[in-house]
Amino acid sequence: MAEWIRRAADSDIWWSFKSSTLTVVAAAATLLIIVLAFLSPLLAPHTPFDPSTLNLSDGLKPPVFVGTDGDWSFPLGTDDQGRDVLSSIMYGTRLSLVVGFASVVVAMVLGIALGLISGYVGGAVDAVIMRIADVQLTFPAILVALLIDGIVRGLISVQRHDEIAIYVIVGAIGLSFWVQYARTVRGSVMVEKNKEYVQAARVIGLSPALIMVRHVLPNVTGPVLVIATLNLGLAIISEATLSFLGVGLPSTQPSLGTLIRLGNEVLQSGDWWITVFPGATLAALVLAVNLLGDWLRDALNPKLR
């Protein structure tokens, strides 16, 4: 264990991490945001989405440092329903993160599975899967996500939709991103399929599929990780966009995007804090994730060493 730590500390990746202050800052920021978000039930000063705790007279208070209306129990102000902006942001960030990660995982699992099948089985199955991929790639991911959401919406009632909204969103975004993983994995499988150890495995009677997967997966870890880092920021943005457009997470279970939408409705009258703070949080989060992703990609890219 000590040996492993020593090797990790001596590795190129760690060195390139340490030597880029920006990346370290980004990593720290991301970690901070994640921790704060997930501890929100403990840390948040209020529970903004429990209607029984709300008091309309608290509504539309500006942040503490602006004007004379400020109130330290609502440091970043409140919205028109009296919900504390700071607490909303914390809960909202948690949701945004959960959806972001979950959809990337969904996309990865789906993509890797389809890639493996497509590459190994080949033939008609492969052709069909790849054609679907081609067609799907013609459309921007957000459109695909919108479409899926629209379909689900058309199939079930509005109320039920709100309840399962989070699953729908994760599914929709995940479904819009699987293609890149599938293609990478499929490519790797097709390379491995022709190698001799696969034939040898058949001869011995072992399942060539399992053996091949064992060889394919380590090869694709790098590229898959790269795609995942690219996707995470996009997934968070996609969810925020969907919520902003009103087809994502509802106001009973708002993510940062929903909060921004709610704030946008009062923006014209000058109550800016309800939009700007969630917006800044979202931007900071995605920025940090992207910085980390950038660094990871450069570190894993042998061409740039």
Next chain:
Amino acid sequence: MMATNNPPLLEVKNLRVEFPTRRGTLLAVDDVSFDIAPGEVLGVVGESGAGKSLTGNAIIGLLEPPGRIAAGEIRLEGRRIDNLPYEEMRKVRGARIGAIFQDPLTSLNPLYSVGRQLVETIQTHLPLSAAAARRRALELLKEVGIPGAEHRVDHYPHQFSGGMRQRVVIALALCAGPRLIVADEPTTALDVSIQAQIIALLKRLCREHQTAVMLVTHDMGVIAETADRVAVMYAGRIVEIGPVHDVIKNAQHPYTKGLMGSIPHLGERGGRLTQIDGAMPRLTEIPSGCAFNPRCTFRGQRCLVERPDLMAAGASRAACWLHDAKGVGAPVGRELADA
């Protein structure tokens, strides 16, 4: 250096090329000195990593950062070129020093026709009109032996075979009339059958144009065919330098002896090829004293501590204490360096 009555075309004195890395500064070319006379072909031979390409790059001023010239002088026709500002050196490149690299496919821009690339280079250095430049381009293509030059001049690089491409590269290197060509592994990427043709072409053209060549390669056969003198490099240093036939037939440095012994000769029967045990040290692990000592059968106490400079050895010069009056000191058993 060798006794010539003409002043040398190129003088390299005590050249040091360094690479700052996170593990410390690596010395890739260590105190290298040699001259090239006008019209002479100097072969520079050695294993991969011995520093031959870097020496060539340093001479044409194209060392890639973070590599840099840390010490020493490079003079072309008496004038220092290692410390010239970029724009001055740019004028030297192409017009006074030409270069040829290993892979003819990647050396040519795939999106421009061969003629356009030639004309562009010609017009950069010579005050010719477009029409005159094009005529010169055609002449050059004919000189390097491209059949049907008149319409091939407008063809793109991918439309030529490997050997033809290298001929085009040679034409490009020569088109502004340089006095010296640095050729870095010019035949390594070519089929064996083509190699001989290209080498012969290079040799002929350089004689005709009175152009000197610094021919960097790991292929002794090419050197034997083409070079007048040869320098053998090891771990960033020159270990032997002398007239090519002397060095080949009568190597004075143990490393060179090993190299020559490891080349199979037609007509020799039986016997085993000599093999030098161990491997050239990495730049981070160069031994003190003589860099070759861990692999040397003749080493003595002195070789472990004192680094030999090039000294007279028969008809050549070699960096080995064996040729010094005081000798190598008490013999020391050989250790095998890790591969």
Next chain:
Amino acid sequence: MLAFILRRLLQSVAVLLAVGLVSFFLFRYVGDPINAMVGQDTSQQERDALREKLGLNDPAPVQFVHFLFNAAQGKFGLSYRTSEPVSRMILERLPATIELSFCATLFVLFFGIPMGVYTGLYPRHWSSRLLQAISLIGVSLPTFLIGILLILFFAVILHWLPSFGRGETVTIGWWTTNFLTVKGLEALILPSITLGLFQLTLIMRLVRSEMLEVMRTDYIKFARARGLTNRAINFGHALKNTLVPVITVAGLQLGALIAFALVTETVFAWPGVGQLFIQSVQFSDIPVMAAYLMLIGLLFVVINLVVDLLYFAVDPRLRGQGGAARVGSH
């Protein structure tokens, strides 16, 4: 070369058919078209009659063919929401989206490519690093957020530019345009920037990374070894080689912009096709969704085709011998 074009055409048709299939499924099987079209108290008899009349009882493949025929003529039936013909709704709003996307594309190319070239040629200069930092922010900010911030700043606080809507338009025949009046142009500025910013950063980063790769190639090294001027190397050799792969991406960008317009249009209440689509998703207005899908599908297929042909025109390695292998390396 002819073989290549034919093959691509066939592929395009295949993709369009696939998109059509998805559209058709949407149309026919998501929700019940009859229920959406008639009132609560329509009798079952009348519904059955309607079903028969609309051909909803025919076998599925027949319906699909009908659907395709109608789609090719632009007939997508009536909107569930407004009961207007879908094709008319789309046509009405198309000019708004097209002009917006066009402006955004100009913005992207006009700024993105030079910025990319600059940061590629001088990657270590502080100005390059600054531009890169800004580009990272551009990639991290969702489009809607950019729009909101721009509106907040330039419209609500500074009152320089309008905060929503299309402003003044001039009608020429079937088309309505913003380009002919100052107020019209003003209304285009913020939305175009918003729409284009994300793509601008993408293009800039792409051009930069291509440029960096090109500058490391052997032919650039050889060009330097021949003593060519910096100008000749940077703009003659490097730039040309950089732009060749960028063309594909740039072309696809234009298509992406038209599709991405839906977010910007929502933020700015811009009456384009995108906003229409969003409304249709919110209301489950299937015919509009299906029509929009086909429209976008057609658009992308055409753009892909044009870009592939452009590639031929620009890269000599692909011409002759029907070279269909896309040479991606330098």
